[in-house]
Amino acid sequence: MKNLLLGAAVSVGLIGIAQAAGVQSGVTVYYNFDGNLNDSASSLAGNANTIDDNLAPASGHAGNLGGGLFGGGSYLGSGVGTGHAEAAFSPDLDGGTNGGQVQAITVQWWGRANSLDTGWQAGVARGEGQNWRFHRQGGSQTMAWQGGGGDIHGGANINDGEWHHFVGTSDVASNTRVLYIDGVVMSSQGIGTPINSDTNLPLMVGENPQANNREWNGEIDDVAIWNRALSEAEVNEIYNAGRAGTSLGAIPEPTVGLLGLLSVGFLALRRRRR
Numbered sequence: 001m002k003n004l005l006l007g008a009a010v011s012v013g014l015i016g017i018a019q020a021a022g023v024q025s026g027v028t029v030y031y032n033f034d035g036n037l038n039d040s041a042s043s044l045a046g047n048a049n050t051i052d053d054n055l056a057p058a059s060g061h062a063g064n065l066g067g068g069l070f071g072g073g074s075y076l077g078s079g080v081g082t083g084h085a086e087a088a089f090s091p092d093l094d095g096g097t098n099g100g101q102v103q104a105i106t107v108q109w110w111g112r113a114n115s116l117d118t119g120w121q122a123g124v125a126r127g128e129g130q131n132w133r134f135h136r137q138g139g140s141q142t143m144a145w146q147g148g149g150g151d152i153h154g155g156a157n158i159n160d161g162e163w164h165h166f167v168g169t170s171d172v173a174s175n176t177r178v179l180y181i182d183g184v185v186m187s188s189q190g191i192g193t194p195i196n197s198d199t200n201l202p203l204m205v206g207e208n209p210q211a212n213n214r215e216w217n218g219e220i221d222d223v224a225i226w227n228r229a230l231s232e233a234e235v236n237e238i239y240n241a242g243r244a245g246t247s248l249g250a251i252p253e254p255t256v257g258l259l260g261l262l263s264v265g266f267l268a269l270r271r272r273r274r
Contacts, residue, residue: 021046022254023234028092029053029225031205032249033065034072037085041092041224045253048227051090055205059083066219069110069163070247077206079217080118084207093126094197095227101172102195105147106226107132108167108235110242114218116141116159121214123166124223126203128210130196134166135208145187147177148195154179154186163221165239170195171229178229183239185232222247 025046029039037056041049055075057063061083068074075085091098095105109124116136123143125133130148137144137153144153145168158164158181167180170191178188201209205223206216222242230238241251 023230023237023251024248024253026226026228027224027248028096028227029087029203029223030249031055031075031223032070032072032247033068033074033221034070035065036073037063037075039087039092040249044249048092048096050092050096053087053090053092053203055085055087055203057083058086058204059207061085061206068219069112069221069242070245070250072247074219074221075205075216075223076219077216079115080213080215082215084215085205086202086207086209088202089199091197093203093225094132094195095225097197099197099199102132102148102170102197103172104170104228105132105195106167106169106228106230107134107145107224108165108230108238108248109134109223110163110165110221111143111158111216112161112163112219113159113216114161117217118214120208120211121216122204122206122208122211123216123220124203124205125208127198127201127208130193131198131201131210132168132170132195133208134168135214142186143179143181145177145179146195147179147191148172149177149190149192152177152179152187152189154181154184156181156184156186163219165242167230167235167238169229169235174229176229178232180232180235180239183236222249224248
């Protein structure tokens with residue numbers, strides 16, 4: 001009887017482990033800029049990466065890296081006319097969508113602006129129109145997310161030389177697109193027309209593929225794309241970890257399953273001893 005109870009405890013615990021999913025689940029692209037411009041999504045737990053979407057310097061960018069928020073390096077942009085980094089199209093860039101309409105996606109990045117010195121300066125972008133993009137809202141001091149149906153933006157001033165966390169989500173099933181800045185919902189609206197997945201355009205970090213001379217002036221770190229819309233709780237988990245010095249790639253996997261195993265096992269033993 002004792003062995004049977006322990007076996008049941010192990011089974012329940014293992015089921016809990018299998019069902020646990022962390023914030024890294026569904027990541028298709030991840031650039032941590034730790035000494036290079038490579039995609040390291042395949043190293044994350046529960047990733048949905050299909051190919052290494054490595055970035056390469058383009059349009060005169062020297063490939064130099066900044067100090068980074070997490071100490072391993074960052075993309076470093078020097079403003080208009082200084083180039084950018086880009087990766088050729090793969091479905092990973094649109095959350096696993098290979099042409100057509102994107103059903104669900106999250107894009108996140110950390111950015112520090114040395115200067116917002118031109119309108120619509122791009123952080124991370126796939127193009128104009130219905131392609132997704134993160135860029136400066138015109139000539140304002142904040143950022144906008146095009147997650148379907150046009151730009152949505154907040155009022156947070158990010159032109160202060162400090163690091164800020166940007167997240168954009170889009171989910172057709174719930175007809176919701178959301179912009180977060182530093183863990184706060186800046187705007188949440190219906191989608192209207194879903195994001196387009198243009199197989200002829202690359203992903204650009206520090207520039208927009210269809211709008212030249214909008215290069216970022218400052219640093220960009222920890223860029224990630226998911227094949228799902230993160231919840232507000234997940235966005236806050238990533239933001240709070242980042243403020244404490246932990247990048248997305250270093251967030252520990254959930255331990256709910258292990259705790260379940262220990263607690264059920266304890267109860268089984270306790271009941272056996274009665």
